[in-house]
Amino acid sequence: EPEVTQTPSHQVTQMGQEVILRCVPISNHLYFYWYRQILGQKVEFLVSFYNNEISEKSEIFDDQFSVERPDGSNFTLKIRSTKLEDSAMYFCASKEGINEKLFFGSGTQLSVL
Template sequence: EPEVTQTPSHQVTQMGQEVILRCVPISNHLYFYWYRQILGQKVEFLVSFYNNEISEKSEIFDDQFSVERPDGSNFTLKIRSTKLEDSAMYFCASSEGIYNEQFFGPGTRLTVL
């Protein structure tokens, strides 16, 4: 059965460094999402992406974040200058249509030191 995959599973970085989290959505899906979960807190929506542009973003998704679909398979989340408070589990998801089930990846644990 097709799955959403994410790499790396764990990323450790120094504060101020740029990180890129990678996701491979399910191949026939058209909508892509990033969520994050800070330890002990709720899973929070960051951004949704369709037709090569952001369709919706939350107040968390500020100028230090960006998303890209650089080729036909990958979907990336870039954090330009990481802060300690960016430490979290980042989940990628994809769906076939805007109201279809969102399928989640296993997450990337980002640790900012």
């Protein structure tokens, strides 16, 4: 079965540094998402992306966050200046159509020191 691929699986960074989390959604999918899960807490929506623009974002997704689809296959999440509270598992997800099921990647564990 096709899958959403995320790299790296683990990322350690210093507070204040920029990080880019990378995702390769399933090739024929049109809707792209980032979610995150802080340890012990629920999975939370960050942002959705469709037709080369953000379609919806949560309160978490402030000016420090940005997303990009630089080419036809990659979908990235950038955190400009990381904070300790950004430490979490970040999940990329994609789906083929608006009413189709969502496929998640295996996540990138971000640790901000």
